[in-house]
Amino acid sequence: MQDIKAILREKAVDSTLTAKGWVRTKRDTKNAIFVELNDGSCFGNLQCVFDANTIGDTVRGQLDRLNTGAACAISGRLVASPAAGQPVELQATSAEVIGEAPVDSYPLQKKAHSLEFLREIAHLRPRTNTFGAVARVRNQMAFAVHSFFQERGFNYVHTPIITASDCEGAGEMFQVTTLDMDAMVKAGKPVDYAKDFFGKKSFLSVSGQLNVETYCMALNKVYTFGPTFRAENSNTTRHLAEFWMIEPEMAFAELPDNMALAEDFIKYLLGWALDKCAEDLDFFDKRIQKGLVQMLDSVRGSTFAHMTYTDAIKQLEQNKDSFEFKPFWGCDLQTEHERFLSETVIKGPVIVTDYPKEIKAFYMRLNDDGKTVRAMDVLVPKIGEIIGGSEREYRHDVLLQRIRDLGLDEAAYWWYLDLRRFGSAPHSGFGLGFERLMRYVTGMENIRDVIPFPRAVKQADF
RNA sequence: UCCCCUGUAGCUCAGCUGGCAGAGCAAGUGGCUGUUAACCACUGGGUCCGUGGUUCAAAUCCGCGCGGGGGAGCCA
Numbered sequence: 126m127q128d129i130k131a132i133l134r135e136k137a138v139d140s141t142l143t144a145k146g147w148v149r150t151k152r153d154t155k156n157a158i159f160v161e162l163n164d165g166s167c168f169g170n171l172q173c174v175f176d177a178n179t180i181g182d183t184v185r186g187q188l189d190r191l192n193t194g195a196a197c198a199i200s201g202r203l204v205a206s207p208a209a210g211q212p213v214e215l216q217a218t219s220a221e222v223i224g225e226a227p228v229d230s231y232p233l234q235k236k237a238h239s240l241e242f243l244r245e246i247a248h249l250r251p252r253t254n255t256f257g258a259v260a261r262v263r264n265q266m267a268f269a270v271h272s273f274f275q276e277r278g279f280n281y282v283h284t285p286i287i288t289a290s291d292c293e294g295a296g297e298m299f300q301v302t303t304l305d306m307d308a309m310v311k312a313g314k315p316v317d318y319a320k321d322f323f324g325k326k327s328f329l330s331v332s333g334q335l336n337v338e339t340y341c342m343a344l345n346k347v348y349t350f351g352p353t354f355r356a357e358n359s360n361t362t363r364h365l366a367e368f369w370m371i372e373p374e375m376a377f378a379e380l381p382d383n384m385a386l387a388e389d390f391i392k393y394l395l396g397w398a399l400d401k402c403a404e405d406l407d408f409f410d411k412r413i414q415k416g417l418v419q420m421l422d423s424v425r426g427s428t429f430a431h432m433t434y435t436d437a438i439k440q441l442e443q444n445k446d447s448f449e450f451k452p453f454w455g456c457d458l459q460t461e462h463e464r465f466l467s468e469t470v471i472k473g474p475v476i477v478t479d480y481p482k483e484i485k486a487f488y489m490r491l492n493d494d495g496k497t498v499r500a501m502d503v504l505v506p507k508i509g510e511i512i513g514g515s516e517r518e519y520r521h522d523v524l525l526q527r528i529r530d531l532g533l534d535e536a537a538y539w540w541y542l543d544l545r546r547f548g549s550a551p552h553s554g555f556g557l558g559f560e561r562l563m564r565y566v567t568g569m570e571n572i573r574d575v576i577p578f579p580r581a582v583k584q585a586d587f
Numbered sequence: 588u589c590c591c592c593u594g595u596a597g598c599u600c601a602g603c604u605g606g607c608a609g610a611g612c613a614a615g616u617g618g619c620u621g622u623u624a625a626c627c628a629c630u631g632g633g634u635c636c637g638u639g640g641u642u643c644a645a646a647u648c649c650g651c652g653c654g655g656g657g658g659a660g661c662c663a
Contacts, residue, residue, distance in 0.1 A: 152623070154622060159621080206621090235613075242598065296662065
């Protein structure tokens with residue numbers, strides 16, 4: 126059986142076929158009954174037309190039960206459509222209800238629903254135009270990620286999801302345990318993690334970076350792409366407790382190589398979306414964010430601006446009246462600063478580099494000035510930070526000193542330091558939040574609407 | 588964690604300084620040159636989030652609780 130995408134693409138007029146899917150809407154007139162069928166294979170529906178004067182009682186009985194949301198099979202002959210709106214349609218002769226969707230209880234109606242409402246019915250929202258399109262684009266973007274790296278000789282490395290090391294340092298972690306909390310509370314005894322599953326306290330990983338660096342020092346070009354967990358109490362349109370992150374890492378690569386990779390990567394992904402998801406992007410352009418396609422297309426053909434943190438601060442200081450938080454050298458860039466740089470100063474993506482070491486992670490390569498590190502953030506309009514990365518500190522003594530200066534537990538980093546003791550080499554990488562990419566590509570504002578089942582503070586339904 | 592907004596029909600919302608519960612869409616019925624966010628007419632549809640208080644009278648004012656949204660911080 127052909128899916129609707131193939132039927133609409135091949136337009137095999139005069140062929141007899143059966144289409145199965147879900148009813149989006151049904152319209153009655155005196156002489157004709159129109160059923161819009163969607164099977165998720167593409168954005169478009171197959172319009173099925175029944176001649177009200179010639180269909181028998183059996184078909185009419187089935188049509189009476191075909192409400193919005195019902196699953197059904199419709200057979201007939203494909204014809205060129207006499208009306209505007211669709212090149213072909215199904216001249217239907219039979220209809221079979223496979224699964225009803227009673228109108229008095231099915232939550233989705235043939236009208237627009239708010240994204241907030243649809244979030245409450247996450248099990249049904251993929252049946253809407255918006256979330257069907259999001260799902261298809263998400264699928265294409267995931268495939269594009271692998272395609273990009275595979276074409277360039279990167280090896281996909283599966284870094285662990287559970288970690289017993291407390292040294293990832295990228296945020297609050299979810300604890301993983303098989304200990305019986307209720308029993309321990311009842312007994313009033315202190316927790317003995319030696320009795321826990323791993324014999325020590327363990328967590329869900331907040332980043333695969335430290336682990337993937339080990340493979341980078343063996344295979345050179347590597348990347349991870351998997352779920353990541355942060356137990357931050359953050360409630361925003363751009364944070365999730367469970368999200369997917371892509372982290373490439375390259376050996377013998379310095380910051381400029383890293384910046385070039387990030388730029389190529391973003392442009393490749395946008396180009397892929399434009400090429401493979403045109404129909405879905407048209408919808409986002411029309412209903413979600415006007416001008417989206419044109420914006421993506423112009424970014425695809427652009428050259429990303431580069432700016433050091435020091436220059437960025439100078440730019441911000443010249444416009445300090447527009448900010449709630451006054452910028453100064455050494456301050457962390459606020460969201461309003463990041464957006465000003467990409468939206469007003471550059472009017473497009475910008476890579477900011479060489480941040481003060483105090484506001485960046487311990488593993489970033491220290492510059493010769495002793496004050497800044499070779500960090501880079503890719504900032505894009507509307508979204509803000511979409512990529513964060515750096516050249517890594519590969520000098521053993523410098524890294525060790527950084528760990529000590531920050532009061533970190535150097536014993537916990539023994540294997541990470543070993544990478545710098547044996548065959549160390551400059552290397553660089555970055556992290557791209559997959560859902561932030563999805564927000565950028567689709568124009569969807571809330572990150573909870575670009576992942577099938579969002580996990581956030583006080584939200585783990587479905 | 589902090590700040591702001593919000594909760595009324597299936598959905599989106601209006602309901603003013605307290606005085607009979609409303610609209611659009613959806614649904615049902617009927618109509619209608621092939622419609623496409625169909626159209627026209629009629630009809631049904633309510634624990635005004637919960638709880639306590641003020642009052643002759645509370646959807647409306649006040650306290651508490653719960654839910655939703657936006658912003659900030661943290662970051663991807």
